[in-house]
Amino acid sequence: MCTLYNTLPDNVKQEANKCLKSLFSIIKRKKSVWLTKQQWLDLESEYNRLLFLSQLKDI
Numbered sequence: 001m002c003t004l005y006n007t008l009p010d011n012v013k014q015e016a017n018k019c020l021k022s023l024f025s026i027i028k029r030k031k032s033v034w035l036t037k038q039q040w041l042d043l044e045s046e047y048n049r050l051l052f053l054s055q056l057k058d059i
Contacts (some may be wrong), residue, residue, distance in 0.1 A: 004047060005047060005050075006017060006020075007053050008047075008050055008051065008054060009054040009057075011053075011054050011057045012053050012054045015049055015050055015053075019043070019047075023043065026039070
């Protein structure tokens with residue numbers, strides 16, 4: 001997931017970094033890399049939103 005977020009274009013990199021920081025804080029707090037289904041869906045939705053924004057900014 002982290003690699004996927006790191007492949008986002010530079011124009012949304014700052015927002016992607018915020019998502020990664022929150023993901024790392026969840027993992028650190030739980031002391032586990034296992035996420036709930038809802039958390040995975042949220043990450044996927046956020047990734048798709050950032051991808052869409054990056055495409056809009058390129059127009």
